[in-house]
Amino acid sequence: MSEPDVATPKSATERRGHGVDRPLLRRRQEFEDALSRTASARGAEAGASLPRASLWGDAFHRFMKNKASVVAAVAFLALLAFVIIVPFVSNEDPYALDFSQAYQSPSWEHPFGTDQFGRDLLVRTALGGRVSFGIGFAATFMIMLVGIVYGATAGFFGGQVDNALMRFLDALYGLPYLPFAILVLAVFGTVNFWTMVVALTVASWFTAARVVRGQIITLKQNDYVRAAYAVGARGPRVLYRHLLINTLGLIIVFVFLELPGVILGEAFLSFLGLGINPPKASWGTLAQDGYTAYATHPYIIVIPSVCIAWLILSAFFIADGLRDALDPRTKEA
Amino acid sequence: MLAFIIRRIFWTIPVLLLVILMTFLLMKLIKGNPFQVTERPVPPAIQANLDRKFHLDQPWWAQYLYYVRDVATFNLGPSLVQRNQDVNDVVKEHLPVSIKLGVMAILFAIVLGIPLGLYAALRHNSVGDYAAMTFANIGFALPSFLVATLLIYFFALRLKDYTHLPTNGWEGPSSYVLPVIALGIYPMTYFARLVRGTVLETMQQDYIRTAKAKGLRWKVVVGKHVLRNSLIPVVTAAGPILGYLITGSFIVEFIFGIPGIGRYYVTSVTGRDYSVVMGITVLLSVIIIVANLVVDILYGYLDPRTRDERT
Numbered sequence: 001m002s003e004p005d006v007a008t009p010k011s012a013t014e015r016r017g018h019g020v021d022r023p024l025l026r027r028r029q030e031f032e033d034a035l036s037r038t039a040s041a042r043g044a045e046a047g048a049s050l051p052r053a054s055l056w057g058d059a060f061h062r063f064m065k066n067k068a069s070v071v072a073a074v075a076f077l078a079l080l081a082f083v084i085i086v087p088f089v090s091n092e093d094p095y096a097l098d099f100s101q102a103y104q105s106p107s108w109e110h111p112f113g114t115d116q117f118g119r120d121l122l123v124r125t126a127l128g129g130r131v132s133f134g135i136g137f138a139a140t141f142m143i144m145l146v147g148i149v150y151g152a153t154a155g156f157f158g159g160q161v162d163n164a165l166m167r168f169l170d171a172l173y174g175l176p177y178l179p180f181a182i183l184v185l186a187v188f189g190t191v192n193f194w195t196m197v198v199a200l201t202v203a204s205w206f207t208a209a210r211v212v213r214g215q216i217i218t219l220k221q222n223d224y225v226r227a228a229y230a231v232g233a234r235g236p237r238v239l240y241r242h243l244l245i246n247t248l249g250l251i252i253v254f255v256f257l258e259l260p261g262v263i264l265g266e267a268f269l270s271f272l273g274l275g276i277n278p279p280k281a282s283w284g285t286l287a288q289d290g291y292t293a294y295a296t297h298p299y300i301i302v303i304p305s306v307c308i309a310w311l312i313l314s315a316f317f318i319a320d321g322l323r324d325a326l327d328p329r330t331k332e333a
Numbered sequence: 334m335l336a337f338i339i340r341r342i343f344w345t346i347p348v349l350l351l352v353i354l355m356t357f358l359l360m361k362l363i364k365g366n367p368f369q370v371t372e373r374p375v376p377p378a379i380q381a382n383l384d385r386k387f388h389l390d391q392p393w394w395a396q397y398l399y400y401v402r403d404v405a406t407f408n409l410g411p412s413l414v415q416r417n418q419d420v421n422d423v424v425k426e427h428l429p430v431s432i433k434l435g436v437m438a439i440l441f442a443i444v445l446g447i448p449l450g451l452y453a454a455l456r457h458n459s460v461g462d463y464a465a466m467t468f469a470n471i472g473f474a475l476p477s478f479l480v481a482t483l484l485i486y487f488f489a490l491r492l493k494d495y496t497h498l499p500t501n502g503w504e505g506p507s508s509y510v511l512p513v514i515a516l517g518i519y520p521m522t523y524f525a526r527l528v529r530g531t532v533l534e535t536m537q538q539d540y541i542r543t544a545k546a547k548g549l550r551w552k553v554v555v556g557k558h559v560l561r562n563s564l565i566p567v568v569t570a571a572g573p574i575l576g577y578l579i580t581g582s583f584i585v586e587f588i589f590g591i592p593g594i595g596r597y598y599v600t601s602v603t604g605r606d607y608s609v610v611m612g613i614t615v616l617l618s619v620i621i622i623v624a625n626l627v628v629d630i631l632y633g634y635l636d637p638r639t640r641d642e643r644t
Contacts, residue, residue, distance in 0.1 A: 171351040173572075174625070176617040178580040182602055183614060187362045264476060268580060271478050272587055272599050291482055291588070298486045305479035312474040 055326075059249070062325040069321020076314040079307065083129030092120035094127050103297055112303050115289055125303055128281040132308075135196050135282065136263040140255055142201040143262070147208025148244070148251065154209070155216030156239050166213070172206050181265060182274055191275060199269075200262050211254060215247045249326035256319035260312040267308055283308050337633050345626050352618045353404060357397050360611045409612035414604050420612035423597060428616070430503060431586070431593035435578045437513045442520035442574075447567075449521070450528025451560065457533060465525065472522035477581050481515035481588040501590035512589045516581050520574050527570055531563040538562075565635050571628045579617055 063069055087094070092110075101118030104110050112121035154165040181203035188195040219225065220243065228238050263283070269275040270284025271291070281289075283304035290301025375383070384390045388399050403410060409420035453465040472480075488511060489500040499508045535541065536559060544554045583595035590596075594613055601609040 167347075168351070171348040172355070174348055174352045174618045174622040175355065176579050176614065176621060177576055178583055179598060179610075179614045179617055182598075183356070183359050183610065186602060186607075186610070187359055189363070267476060268478075268584060272583060274599070274602065287476070287478055291478065294482045294486055295490060298483070301479060301482050305476050308476050309471070309474040309479075313470060316474075 059322075059325040063321050066321040066324060068317050069325075072314040072317030072321070075310060076318060079129070079310055079314070080133065083126045083133060086126035087123055087130070090120070090123040090126075092123045094119055094123045103293070105297075106299065113297070113299065115300065116293060121286075121300065121303060124281055125283075125286060125307065128283050128286045128304060129307060131193070131276060131280065131282040132263050132266060132284070135193060135200070135266050136259050138193075138197045139200040139204075139262040139266075140258045142197060143205045143208050143258055144251060144255060146201065146205040148212050148247075150205070151209040151212030151214075152216055152239065152244060152247075155213040155220070156235075156243065158217070158220075162213070166210075169206055169209060175203075177203050177265070178268060181269060185269070185274060191277060193276075196266060196269070196275065200265050204258075204261065204265065208254060208258065211250065212247060215250050216243050219243050219246050249322075253319050253322045253326065256315045256322065260308075260315045263311060264308060267304075334633065338630055341626060341629055341633075345622055348622055349619065350401065352622065353401055353615055354397060356611055356614050356618070357400055358393075360607055361393060363607060404615060409615070410608050412606055413608050414601075414606040420609050423609055424594070424612065424616060427592055427594045427597045430591060431582055431595060434509075434512060434516060434585070434591065434593060435582060437509060438517035438578065438581075439520060439574065441513050441517035442524055445517075446521035446524030447528050447564075450525040450530075451532055451555075451563075453525065453529045454532035454536070455555070466529070469522040469525045469529075472518045473526070475518075477515060477519060477584045478588060480518055481511070481585055484511045484515055485588070501588075503589075503591045503593075508589075512585050512591060515588070516578065516585045519577060519581065523570060523574060523577075524567065527567055528563060531566050532559055535559050535563045565632075568628060568632055568635065572625060575621060575624050579621075 063073075096119065098118035101114050102116050104114040104118070106113045110120050110122065112125055115121055115124065150165065150169075154162045181199045184199040184202050185191055185195060188199070222242075225238060225242050228242055233241070266275060266282060267284030267287060270282050271288045273288065275284050276282050286304040287301050287308075290297070290299075290304065293300055381390075388396050391399075407421070409424065412418040412420055412423065449465050449469070453462045453469075456462045485500050488496050489498045497507065498510055502508050503512075541554065541558055544558050545551075549557075579595070582593060583599065585591070586593040586596040587599060594616075598610065598613050601607075601613070
């Protein structure tokens, strides 16, 4: 315990904190005090208090030490802030048609210029980003959900269940990504936010399932899992308290690897004319608009594409930093 | 080794059946009557005849077995929209174009990507390394539609008088240049990053130190020991790269107006030519599965330790 309890011992009432009695917390603290007494006593003798290490606090510190990842995190948040804030502060109507303003080059009034209908591209890029991010986050969430359930089932039960589930997954790996997503959209017969999310999820949940299963199987061999069973913990509790909780770091890393892939997938579909319908836009449909006018106004396709590239790179470096930060094995390095 | 190969080949059969089943069931779920081309309803007698001809009067599993039989005999059925064309004709006409594009793109990626990665690793933490990796990261992140469009804009429009490259089409070598670069950039950066990583790892190995210590020339160490051992993991990249090539060829063929299988697929989806859609999906699956089979066998040959783990 690092708190000043060695130098100025707190009274019992102070410890309760904010006047609320939390007996469980207190008992846990006493327990932890007892565990770390020798260490903190030694620290007190040396005149220094030992810093208390928690996984997430440690991970945060390690992440902040990685400059590339911090820059990437700032870039990622800046992009997110851009797509959220701009439509609120802009006076431009993203859907109003004004042909006298068509294809204006970037200026103070229209920093990103205007499209073929005279719509301001700054606000349309931000709105398109909302759709792209929205689909990206929703599909990533669904992919993780399906992947965790499937992968944890296979990894936890093992044996024949694992075998059957993994054989099925092997077969799914034979499906081509983009055509498969297009097929699922064709089954729905209509393209909107949610059908797009489902199509992208169905086409790309396999890797998440495989990664989670691998991690669960590795974790299952740890002594603390055997110990948990030995003291009488039941399956669901072990699965939740010891296996899934310890997969969390990996899952967080994986989210940042999956998100750009999903957003790129949506952009490809929209670019081919199989995505979100106008006048709504995503970065993919904006790129498609830009493509039709590339000969005269090449910057139009550059804007949404750079947004996508920005997202891909920042998410990639965030994932890189998180992986190092959350993996205790690289702690000393 | 032989037992491993045979086991691995047998395992692809249920995988193929399952993939065809998935595609088949998805197609069954698509609503609408494929024979109703105009607003006019199809007369019941004709509908009944058509149903009988295409086995639509039988349960779904029987239809599935018929389809598997057809696929096994390389017959993907007729096109629903273009009455005088079979799906086989479509494949024969458009697949060679896509394969040619894909093979050229992958050669471009290998020829430039592997030396780039090797260079970056050998000059680790130098300006050259940073420049190479910055380039690789940018190429990795830029969507292929931007790369393709910018290539057209600069090399086929602005610099037309110097390059004489066409903006689209697929006639003669000059029309191959830009699509191959557009499709090859991503795999190239992929190889460069992968090779850089594996080379850096290999250089830490004891046998490299031994090779250096016994006085081998540096060129020989790099050529014989570093590069050879670094290229084995590159084989595993074949899976993701093939997946990317299929996705990327859809975009590149669309932009350059190349008459390949990807562009035809998109046209068929918007034109609701579902037998073509299904045929091409199954075909692409077969290509992926066979490629995975080849990669596994190749990897088993290169790295004997993996033979027992992979079935």
